[in-house]
Amino acid sequence: MNTENDARICEQNSRQTSKQTNEQADKQVNRQGNAGMNMAVNSKREHLKNKKLFLFDIDGTIALSEDVIEGTFELLSYIREIGGRAIYITNNSSKSTADYVKKFRRMGIEAFPEDFVTAGSYTLSYLTGKHQEDLIFVMATASYLAELRKMGLQVTERFSEDVDVVLTAFDTELTYEKIEEACRLLMDDTKERIWLATNADLRCPVDFGMIPDCGSICNMISAATDRKPVYLGKPSPGLVEYSMKVTGFTKEETLVVGDRIYTDIACGENAGVETCLVFTGEAKAEDVPGASNRIDFYFDSVKELYEEIVS
Numbered sequence: 001m002n003t004e005n006d007a008r009i010c011e012q013n014s015r016q017t018s019k020q021t022n023e024q025a026d027k028q029v030n031r032q033g034n035a036g037m038n039m040a041v042n043s044k045r046e047h048l049k050n051k052k053l054f055l056f057d058i059d060g061t062i063a064l065s066e067d068v069i070e071g072t073f074e075l076l077s078y079i080r081e082i083g084g085r086a087i088y089i090t091n092n093s094s095k096s097t098a099d100y101v102k103k104f105r106r107m108g109i110e111a112f113p114e115d116f117v118t119a120g121s122y123t124l125s126y127l128t129g130k131h132q133e134d135l136i137f138v139m140a141t142a143s144y145l146a147e148l149r150k151m152g153l154q155v156t157e158r159f160s161e162d163v164d165v166v167l168t169a170f171d172t173e174l175t176y177e178k179i180e181e182a183c184r185l186l187m188d189d190t191k192e193r194i195w196l197a198t199n200a201d202l203r204c205p206v207d208f209g210m211i212p213d214c215g216s217i218c219n220m221i222s223a224a225t226d227r228k229p230v231y232l233g234k235p236s237p238g239l240v241e242y243s244m245k246v247t248g249f250t251k252e253e254t255l256v257v258g259d260r261i262y263t264d265i266a267c268g269e270n271a272g273v274e275t276c277l278v279f280t281g282e283a284k285a286e287d288v289p290g291a292s293n294r295i296d297f298y299f300d301s302v303k304e305l306y307e308e309i310v311s
C-alpha cells in the first residue's frame, strides 16, 4: 500500500467541494452514508476489492487505436479469476459490436459480442423499443446503418417529408451532403421531428491525437439550425443501467472506469455507481480538483488501478 495512492483516493473528494454548486454539494452529502467523501482510505480501498462488474470505456482507457494500454491484461485476468465480469461501454458508434470483437481479438483480448455495450448498440435497442414504426434519417457509418436495417428499423440517408426521427452517430464516413440533409430536416417547419444522437463526446482519441466525435458533428448542425439533440450514450446512465441489468450485478459491485469526466465519470455518477478516472486519454490530473462530477478513484492508468486492487 503506498501513500501516494492513499492521497489519490481521498484527496480529490476534499478538494472538489469548493467548486461545487449547492445542488451538487447536497447530492454529495446525501451519499455520504454509502460511499461518502469522509470515508477512511482503507474502507474505500475495500470498495475496490469488492468490485465484480467493471465497466470499461475503451478509447483512452484500455486502448489507444489498437495499442493496449499497460495493465489491461493483468486487470482482465484478475476479473476472470474472481468470477467478475468486464463489459466495455463505449460511446464510439462508428464501430459495430462485431467490429469490436474483431478489433479486440487483433489486440489479443478475448471478447464476445455480449461483452460490449456501445452507444450504438444501446441506441439500437432504444430505437427498436420506441421508434419501430417511424422513418429514421441516419447519419452513421455503413456498418451501423446495416445494423439498424437488420433490426427491422426503417432508415434512410435522404431527405423525405416522412422522416420522423433524425439520428446522428459518430459518422467517420460523414459527407457534407448528409449534413445538409440533416439541416433540411431539422429546419423543416411542416413537421416536428425528434433529433437523437448516440453520444455527446466532442473528440475521439486516436494514435496521433484527436478527431471530431459525434458531439462535434452535432454542434456543427446546432450552430446552423439552433436545434439541440437528445444524447443517448454517456453521460446518460442508460449504458450502465443496461449492463447491470443484463449481468445481475448490484450498484455496489460495479465500477465505471474511464478517461473522461464529462462522459464516463458523469455516466457512472448518474447511474449511482462508483467511478474511476484514468489519465491515459483526455482527462489530466490537473482536471480533477475542479471537476464538477464525483470522481471516487483516480489513477495514472489501469495498471495502477490493478496494482491498488491486488495490493
Ligand SMILES: [Mg+2]
Pocket: 057, 058, 059, 060, 061, 258, 259, 260, 281
Ligand atoms: Mg475514452
